[in-house]
Amino acid sequence: MLSIENLHVTVDGSPILKGLTLKMGPGEVHAIMGPNGSGKSTLSYAIAGRAGYTVTSGDILFNGDSVLDMGPDERAQAGLFLAFQYPVEIPGVRSRQFLRTSLNALRKARGEDEIAPGPFLRLLREKLALVQMDESFTKRDVNSGFSGGEKKRFEVLQMAMLEPSLCILDETDSGLDIDALRVVSAGVNALRNESRSMLVITHYQRLLDHIEPDFVHVLVNGRIARSGDKSLALDLEKRGYDWIIAGAAA
Amino acid sequence: MSYVIPTELGTPGCGTPRKQYVSVLRDIGLPTSRREDWRYTKLRGFDLSRFGQSDEVGSIDRTTLAQHVCRETAGQIVIVDGVFQPQLSVLPAQPGVRAEHASGEALQLPPIPSGELQSALFLAVNAALAPHLTRVTVAPKTRVEGPLELVWVSTSSGVTYGMHPLVQIQVGKHAEVTVVERFIGLGTHETLTNMRLDINVDDGAHVQHAKIQKEGAAAWHFATTIFHLGADTSARSNIVSLGAKTARNAIHVHFEKPGSEVWLDGLFVGQGQQSLDHYTVIDHKAPHCTSHELYKGVLQGQAIGSFLGRILMSEGAVKSATDQLCRALLLSQDAKANVKPQLEIDNDDVTASHGAAIGNLDADAMFYLQARGISVLEAQSLLIEAFTREVLQKLPCNLEEPILETVLARLA
Numbered sequence: 001m002l003s004i005e006n007l008h009v010t011v012d013g014s015p016i017l018k019g020l021t022l023k024m025g026p027g028e029v030h031a032i033m034g035p036n037g038s039g040k041s042t043l044s045y046a047i048a049g050r051a052g053y054t055v056t057s058g059d060i061l062f063n064g065d066s067v068l069d070m071g072p073d074e075r076a077q078a079g080l081f082l083a084f085q086y087p088v089e090i091p092g093v094r095s096r097q098f099l100r101t102s103l104n105a106l107r108k109a110r111g112e113d114e115i116a117p118g119p120f121l122r123l124l125r126e127k128l129a130l131v132q133m134d135e136s137f138t139k140r141d142v143n144s145g146f147s148g149g150e151k152k153r154f155e156v157l158q159m160a161m162l163e164p165s166l167c168i169l170d171e172t173d174s175g176l177d178i179d180a181l182r183v184v185s186a187g188v189n190a191l192r193n194e195s196r197s198m199l200v201i202t203h204y205q206r207l208l209d210h211i212e213p214d215f216v217h218v219l220v221n222g223r224i225a226r227s228g229d230k231s232l233a234l235d236l237e238k239r240g241y242d243w244i245i246a247g248a249a250a
Numbered sequence: 251m252s253y254v255i256p257t258e259l260g261t262p263g264c265g266t267p268r269k270q271y272v273s274v275l276r277d278i279g280l281p282t283s284r285r286e287d288w289r290y291t292k293l294r295g296f297d298l299s300r301f302g303q304s305d306e307v308g309s310i311d312r313t314t315l316a317q318h319v320c321r322e323t324a325g326q327i328v329i330v331d332g333v334f335q336p337q338l339s340v341l342p343a344q345p346g347v348r349a350e351h352a353s354g355e356a357l358q359l360p361p362i363p364s365g366e367l368q369s370a371l372f373l374a375v376n377a378a379l380a381p382h383l384t385r386v387t388v389a390p391k392t393r394v395e396g397p398l399e400l401v402w403v404s405t406s407s408g409v410t411y412g413m414h415p416l417v418q419i420q421v422g423k424h425a426e427v428t429v430v431e432r433f434i435g436l437g438t439h440e441t442l443t444n445m446r447l448d449i450n451v452d453d454g455a456h457v458q459h460a461k462i463q464k465e466g467a468a469a470w471h472f473a474t475t476i477f478h479l480g481a482d483t484s485a486r487s488n489i490v491s492l493g494a495k496t497a498r499n500a501i502h503v504h505f506e507k508p509g510s511e512v513w514l515d516g517l518f519v520g521q522g523q524q525s526l527d528h529y530t531v532i533d534h535k536a537p538h539c540t541s542h543e544l545y546k547g548v549l550q551g552q553a554i555g556s557f558l559g560r561i562l563m564s565e566g567a568v569k570s571a572t573d574q575l576c577r578a579l580l581l582s583q584d585a586k587a588n589v590k591p592q593l594e595i596d597n598d599d600v601t602a603s604h605g606a607a608i609g610n611l612d613a614d615a616m617f618y619l620q621a622r623g624i625s626v627l628e629a630q631s632l633l634i635e636a637f638t639r640e641v642l643q644k645l646p647c648n649l650e651e652p653i654l655e656t657v658l659a660r661l662a
């Protein structure tokens with residue numbers, strides 16, 4: 001599904017990812033943890049294809065093909081989805097129009113017709129219910145004035161609408177209250193299936209109570225310093241990162 | 251076919267007043283980019299003497315015309331290649347609404363507003379060369395049903411001509427009217443429009459004015475709109491500048507009596523070598539008046555867009571308020587926007603605010619949209635639409651959607 005090989009990424013000339021290797025199979029859920037500034041969001045942007053995140057060596061293969069020459073839109077059309085750590089407010093663009101434009105862009109890339117207004121509304125309502133969001137949000141401008149938690153729900157709503165094959169969730173749990181965490185996790189879990197893979201970036205074990213990972217990786221200073229199963233997250237919760245950082249430096 | 255500016259008298263029968271304008275023109279000369287208020291307007295290659303009166307009128311059929319104008323109006327005046335076309339026009343039928351041309355002795359030239367030397371130059375040319383005065387009168391208490399539409403078409407006939415429309419709209423007490431001006435350029439040859447529009451709004455009346463300027467790619471377009479406002483009036487003006495090689499719109503608002511409110515909105519969308527200029531002067535002479543200005547520009551290629559907004563708050567303007575905002579979006583490296591607010595306030599019992607912002611498309615928003623599978627072009631369209639809506643949504647007569655489509659098509 002996703003194969004990242006010895007990835008080096010610079011941002012504004014500074015090396016941030018320094019030889020990161022990660023392999024994900026279909027249907028797998030991988031968690032990425034790691035201290036602030038270790039490069040987690042950089043990894044997610046590099047996969048999504050953000051300008052300014054320069055891959056200096058290594059490769060990102062998605063379903064066997066390199067995505068490095070693809071624009072962010074083409075990667076999304078190929079089935080990649082990034083739930084942003086900081087969703088962007090876009091005043092003047094209605095959420096509903098945004099969702100329809102996005103869905104139709106993906107359909108067009110697959111050679112399908114645009115979705116008709118009726119089926120679109122039904123799909124929208126179904127997915128709104130999944131993340132327990134009120135329909136009134138779709139009449140507001142994209143993320144504009146949404147609370148932190150509402151923005152995260154809206155990310156999961158988009159994910160549910162677009163049905164990607166690889167979901168990257170960058171701290172989708174940050175800023176959520178306990179109820180919202182439950183709702184968002186349930187929304188994510190509902191999307192889990194044997195072919196859809198998920199890369200879940202988080203600082204907290206509590207999310208992993210809800211979304212159980214198959215693998216846990218610790219990112220330190222631009223590299224995967226340790227990988228394990230879900231018990232690694234529990235260890236981190238107890239012991240912090242120091243022992244891994246010390247091990248990585250050694 | 252060239253037109254020599256008359257040195258003695260204007261069109262025969264117009265009487266001596268024209269002499270005065272011709273001499274203004276001779277004494278001051280045409281503006282050049284060296285003058286401060288014309289600094290941004292691209293005037294290179296402009297030569298007034300090249301633009302004579304049209305001696306040949308191209309043809310346009312009703313079907314073509316219908317694609318460019320409002321479907322239902324209260325009256326439609328159509329001018330093709332500078333010549334009034336009675337057979338294409340629809341005179342207002344509603345009682346209390348009248349449209350007429352005055353020429354010869356009946357032509358009373360409006361005075362040139364004092365203190366506005368820059369517009370005065372083109373106004374003088376207009377006064378000297380206008381063939382007639384088009385006067386629309388709305389009787390007191392008349393609520394005009396549907397817009398009054400003034401349509402100027404330049405056909406693809408290739409005829410180089412200059413026209414100097416002189417239009418006066420007289421809105422009686424407590425009357426209400428919407429006026430839509432259209433400039434449609436179907437050709438790509440050089441033409442000149444030099445227009446003067448006076449909108450005189452009597453006490454308690456309400457006016458909405460929209461202007462859609464889509465002149466041809468080689469057109470020169472100069473226009474001055476002057477609002478004279480009585481007591482307790484409202485006036486909304488929305489100018490959309492899309493066409494012409496060089497276009498300059500000047501608006502003068504005179505608050506003559508208390509209690510009026512004005513909205514001046516504008517959108518300019520330029521590409522290639524276009525130069526689109528907006529020059530507004532709001533003269534708060536009377537107390538308790540409010541003015542609002544919102545201008546937005548989208549520029550690509552090497553286009554230049556300018557907004558100069560002068561606000562005068564004299565001693566008499568007590569309890570008046572004004573706010574002004576101009577934002578420009580630059581889509582290319584070589585596009586340029588000039589924004590200059592100019593507040594001259596001689597009264598401490600007023601509120602005034604102004605803001606200006608020139609920027610590029612928001613890179614974060616672009617990435618966010620692309621990360622959802624939306625192509626660069628479509629993402630740009632969405633953001634441009636978002637940017638321009640604020641102005642376009644205030645257009646009357648369901649103009650918002652078709653104009654938005656034109657804007658997006660031009661930038662694509």
Ligand SMILES: Nc1ncnc2c1ncn2[C@@H]1O[C@H](COP(=O)(O)OP(=O)(O)OP(=O)(O)O)[C@@H](O)[C@H]1O
Nearest residue numbers: 011012014016034035036037038039040041042043
């Ligand atoms: N434009 C830039 N120039 C130089 N360094 C940058 C730039 N942008 C980001 N960085 C650095 O890259 C590093 C990795 O940032 P990143 O956002 O990937 O961290 P993160 O692991 O997601 O952190 P957090 O847990 O706080 O979200 C940080 O040290 C950050 O300061």
Ligand SMILES: [Mg+2]
Nearest residue numbers: 040041042085
């Ligand atoms: Mg991060």
